[in-house]
Amino acid sequence: xxxxxxxxxxxxxxxxxxxxxxxxxxxxxxxxxxxxxxxxxxxxxxxxxxxxxxxxxxxxxxxxxxxxxxxxxxxxxxxxxxxxxxxxxxxxxxxxxxxxxxxxxxxxxxxxxxxxxxxxxxxxxxxxxxxxxxxxxxxxxxxxxxxxxxxxxxxxxxxxxxxxxxxxxxxxxxxxxxxxxxxxxxxxxxxxxxxxxxxxxxxxxxxxxxxxxxxxxxxxxxxxxxxxxxxxxxxxxxxxxxxxxxxxxxxxxxxxxxxxxxxxxxxxxxxxxxxxxxxxxxxxxxxxxxxxxxxxxxx
Amino acid sequence: xxxxxxxxxxxxxxxxxxxxxxxxxxxxxxxxxxxxxxxxxxxxxxxxxxxxxxxxxxxxxxxxxxxxxxxxxxxxxxxxxxxxxxxxxxxxxxxxxxxxxxxxxxxxxxxxxxxxxxxxxxxxxxxxxxxxxxxxxxxxxxxxxxxxxxxxxxxxxxxxxxxxxxxxxxxxxxxxxxxxxxxxxxxxxxxxxxxxxxxxxxxxxxxxxxxxxxxxxxxxxxxxxxxxxxxxxxxxxxxxxxxxxxxxxxxxxxxxxxxxxxxxxxx
Numbered sequence: 001x002x003x004x005x006x007x008x009x010x011x012x013x014x015x016x017x018x019x020x021x022x023x024x025x026x027x028x029x030x031x032x033x034x035x036x037x038x039x040x041x042x043x044x045x046x047x048x049x050x051x052x053x054x055x056x057x058x059x060x061x062x063x064x065x066x067x068x069x070x071x072x073x074x075x076x077x078x079x080x081x082x083x084x085x086x087x088x089x090x091x092x093x094x095x096x097x098x099x100x101x102x103x104x105x106x107x108x109x110x111x112x113x114x115x116x117x118x119x120x121x122x123x124x125x126x127x128x129x130x131x132x133x134x135x136x137x138x139x140x141x142x143x144x145x146x147x148x149x150x151x152x153x154x155x156x157x158x159x160x161x162x163x164x165x166x167x168x169x170x171x172x173x174x175x176x177x178x179x180x181x182x183x184x185x186x187x188x189x190x191x192x193x194x195x196x197x198x199x200x201x202x203x204x205x206x207x208x209x210x211x212x213x214x215x216x217x218x219x220x221x222x223x224x225x226x227x228x229x230x231x232x233x234x235x236x237x238x239x240x241x242x243x244x245x246x247x248x249x250x251x252x253x254x255x256x257x258x259x260x261x262x263x264x265x266x267x268x269x270x271x272x273x274x275x276x277x278x279x280x281x282x283x284x285x286x287x288x289x290x291x292x293x294x295x296x297x298x299x
Numbered sequence: 300x301x302x303x304x305x306x307x308x309x310x311x312x313x314x315x316x317x318x319x320x321x322x323x324x325x326x327x328x329x330x331x332x333x334x335x336x337x338x339x340x341x342x343x344x345x346x347x348x349x350x351x352x353x354x355x356x357x358x359x360x361x362x363x364x365x366x367x368x369x370x371x372x373x374x375x376x377x378x379x380x381x382x383x384x385x386x387x388x389x390x391x392x393x394x395x396x397x398x399x400x401x402x403x404x405x406x407x408x409x410x411x412x413x414x415x416x417x418x419x420x421x422x423x424x425x426x427x428x429x430x431x432x433x434x435x436x437x438x439x440x441x442x443x444x445x446x447x448x449x450x451x452x453x454x455x456x457x458x459x460x461x462x463x464x465x466x467x468x469x470x471x472x473x474x475x476x477x478x479x480x481x482x483x484x485x486x487x488x489x490x491x492x493x494x495x496x497x498x499x500x501x502x503x504x505x506x507x508x509x510x511x512x513x514x515x516x517x518x519x520x521x522x523x524x525x526x527x528x529x530x531x532x533x534x535x536x537x538x539x540x541x542x543x544x545x546x547x548x549x550x551x552x553x554x555x556x557x558x559x560x561x562x563x564x565x566x
Binding site: 014045048051052053054055072073074076077079081083085087088089090091092100101103104105106145155 | 563
């Protein structure tokens with residue numbers, strides 16, 4: 001499979017400060033990749049290197065098979081980019097901003113109308129000068145400009161900043177739809193729920209170093225589950241406590257809470273022997289796994 | 300691509316492109332209109348017959364206040380004209396990169412297949428067009444004065460044209476210096492401040508050099524020295540002046556492109 005993004009040994013120094021150190025990863029075409037890390041970890045610097053906005057100190061970068069910066073133009077012709085912090089031209093209308101940005105791209109903005117509808121950008125909205133736009137409105141225009149030409153690769157830096165919950169869910173739908181159409185997503189965020197909902201693989205960045213790359217699910221539910229059991233009558237919990245993978249078991253009347261790691265088969269088998277009235281199993285939130293990885297592998 | 304950016308850059312300053320040429324036209328017309336009474340009456344005022352050296356230094360050299368050509372030359376070096384032309388040149392040039400970096404719009408543009416060189420050249424062209432627009436406004440003012448004010452038509456149109464070409468070259472070159480400052484900057488205020496500072500410093504250097512004989516050699520380091528409308532309006536040849544201004548503009552633009560293509564664009 002061709003790599004949509006290939007980074008090898010990327011290092012970027014700004015004077016005495018090393019923003020990114022020897023980072024290597026690969027994002028396959030059609031994949032949705034999350035780039036996680038707290039503010040200042042080097043996520044945006046990596047993205048800016050990929051887009052040729054910042055020159056790497058060392059390393060090799062390829063976007064959709066094109067070397068960056070040697071073949072930057074060819075690479076950017078297939079990319080849609082939503083910066084984390086961006087502005088629009090305040091004395092232009094939303095429509096004029098989108099027209100201007102579309103005219104700088106070789107692909108026609110064929111998805112614009114549909115995207116404006118999806119994100120509830122009416123004609124009246126688009127005919128207002130952007131200086132009167134709210135943060136959310138500007139973000140919607142940002143999303144439309146990134147996707148309007150149906151790019152093969154969408155690079156999104158903190159894409160849901162300023163969006164309300166309804167628009168966030170529409171954005172997640174857009175990401176899923178983009179992937180179904182064969183597009184690639186590179187999503188950088190410090191909002192873990194966003195990454196959890198939209199990506200299949202993540203890279204975790206800490207102080208400029210990539211400390212972990214793997215499936216999002218590895219960082220999530222496969223590792224730990226929060227279980228809540230409601231029992232019909234009091235029973236001896238020793239057999240359950242003895243089951244490998246069970247920990248933090250806390251009985252509270254008929255309710256028993258515990259954590260479980262590992263294959264669920266033996267757990268279910270053990271539970272059939274108990275008078276279970278209800279069972280709730282919650283996957284570990286990515287945030288917990290993230291901090292686990294972040295603190296464990298980084299420090 | 301360059302044309303798209305050029306159109307966009309001009310659109311951003313469209314109000315200035317209307318107001319500044321109108322102001323320049325009105326100013327030139329008023330100066331030439333005022334000149335008519337002096338030219339007609341030929342007053343024997345010592346100030347007009349032999350202006351103080353500081354006045355001449357301020358206006359860039361000897362000025363004949365008893366001829367329409369002298370008044371036109373004074374208009375071309377008057378601080379109001381300098382402000383209008385520098386405003387036109389630097390409003391586009393000094394903000395070319397710095398404003399877009401500061402506002403966060405440059406990322407959106409350069410994340411598209413727009414070569415940095417094309418982007419900067421388009422901004423440079425917009426700056427030259429803005430200066431040309433003000434020059435055209437001023438020229439219209441002169442042409443109206445030629446048609447309506449006595450003796451202004453004594454100044455040969457050809458010489459007027461060359462003088463305006465000289466002014467365009469001077470402020471075009473200053474605009475390229477503004478582009479150079481902007482190409483290295485990420486803050487609009489700083490870029491405009493530095494560019495305006497350079498223009499004022501050069502003007503001051505020329506003023507001091509013309510005023511004090513001991514430092515007269517300093518005039519050669521000021522671009523203002525290479526625009527001498529009084530001589531051009533007397534029909535004297537351009538000499539090397541346009542080449543110096545072209546070289547200044549070319550070097551500034553070349554350096555700007557070189558730096559801009561290599562710099563990191565971070566806010």
